[in-house]
Amino acid sequence: MTREKGHAGKGAMELVNEVQRFQFTRLARGAEAEDGADVVAGLTSAPKTLPCRYFYDAAGSDLFAQICETPEYYPTRTERSILTRHAGEIAALTGPCEIVELGSGTASKTRLxxxxxxxxxxxxxxxxxxxxxxxxxxSSRDLVSRYAALSIRGYSGTYEQALAALHPAPAPARMFVFLGSTIGNFRNSERVAFVARIRDAMEDGDTFLLGIDRRKDGAIIEAAYNDSQGLTARFNLNMLSHLNRRFHGDLVVDNFTHRAVYEPRRHQIEMRLESRVAQTARLADLNLSVSFARGESIRTEISKKFDPEELAGEFTALGLGQVALWSDARQWFSLVLFRLGAR
Ligand SMILES: C[S@@+](CC[C@H](N)C(=O)[O-])C[C@H]1O[C@@H](n2cnc3c(N)ncnc32)[C@H](O)[C@@H]1O
Incomplete structure (x- = not known):
């Protein structure tokens, strides 16, 4: 493994050659999005919120992978089944391209x-x-060991940091991929701004493959976020341990309870951490003391459920035309392929 240091825009970055055919750029902590300002803003707002990216330290990523295998968590299984049936068609529609995956995680479905x-x-x-x-x-080490023709150039950092630092597009094209209905984690206005950022990173003819969880009976959705093994509860609570480690905090994990409730008017599940007691906690590195009333919640995630037609209208307005849509037989989940400039 070799390392080189450099700069990308405003933030420092480090190029790490991990193994043959896999290198990644470590986008600096300490850059704007990484300094915890978003934690301070969220915990001092009313109601309190925390950005869902803080779920994902090593333990959180591992718990998420386990959640994906639970019987209740239908999105992964359903999206995988759609990819199994249609990956060949997707490749035929885009032709050869570089695949840029946002929030790739274990990339288990990407293998298809x-x-x-x-x-x-x-x-x-x-x-x-x-x-x-x-x-x-x-995941990247594993992928290069499985695919002899594969070369990987990854980015460890936030979506925004990576989109700003992305290397020049290779010929002939790129496909941006955003699976797992992670797009549901944005509020409406944030989603539009985020898709516009991706669009700005695209060139004419590039494509965008998006996985979306669709609207359905709220009980099915609530069960998916309240699995019987308690993995989602552990995943939600792990955010507090992550914040403690990252910002020298003293949040007491056992003083909070996991909640996941479907809000039908907004078509979204909301994950919260509810304070069991009146308490005050401190995050030393952020110079932040925060008090909680008994029963008060921090909202840690929203996950919106979509109507594909509505979403296609939003994307068209951003210059991304729908090329194809694939769904499972129950219409629970869809994969949508958009192309920049397509009508
Ligand atoms: C819901 S998981 C989805 C993982 C995978 N794409 C799938 O479909 O199973 C979200 C992934 O995005 C990553 N992630 C979350 N917020 C992020 C952010 N702001 N910037 C970059 N990655 C992020 C997480 O680490 C995690 O791997």
Whole structure:
């Protein structure tokens, strides 16, 4: 493993050559999005909130991978089944391209795409982007060992940092990929701004493959975020341990309870951490003391559920035309392919 240091825009970055055919750029902590200002803003707002990216330290990424395998968590299984059926069609529609995946995680479903793109290809280029460095490294090492034609150029950092630092587009095109309905974690206005950022990183003819969880009976959705093994509860509570470690905090994890409630008017599940007692905690590095009333909640995640037609209208307004849509038989989940400039 070798390292080189440099600068990308405002933030420092470090290029790490991990193993043959896998290198990644570590986008600096201490850059704007990484200094905990978002934690201070969230914990001093009413109601209190925390950005969901703080779920993903090594333990959080591992818990998320386990959640994906629970019987209640239908999104992963359903999206995988759609990819299994349609990855070949997706590859035929885009032609050869570099695959840039936002929030790639374990990239377990991405393998279905890589299978389709590697079929008969001399070279396949994959660009995973993830805030959790441990999962990025582990999954990428595994992928290069499985695919002889694959080369990986990853980014460990936030989506925004990576989009700003992305290397020049190779010929002939790129496909941006955002799976797992992670797009549901943005509020409406944030989502539009985020998609506009991706669009700005695209060139004419580039494509965007998006996984979306669709609207359905709220009981099915609530069960998915309240699995019987308690993994989602552990995942939610782990955010507090992550914040303690990262910002020298003394949040008492046992003083909080996991809640996940579906809000039908907003078509979103909301994950919260509810304070069991009146308490005050401190995050020393952020110079922040925060008090909680008994029963008060921190909202740690929203996960919106979509109507694909509504969403396609939003994307069209941003210059991204829908090329194809694939769904499962129950219409619980969809994969949508957009192209910049397509109508
Ligand atoms: C819901 S998981 C989805 C993982 C995978 N794409 C899937 O479909 O199973 C979200 C992934 O995005 C990463 N992530 C979350 N917030 C992020 C951010 N702001 N910037 C970069 N990565 C982020 C997490 O570490 C995690 O791997």
């Amino acid at each position: 795409l890589l299978d389709a793109y590697a079929d008969g290809a001399k070279e396949v280029h994959f660009v995973p982007i993830d805030v959790s460095e441990s999962v990025l490294r582990e």
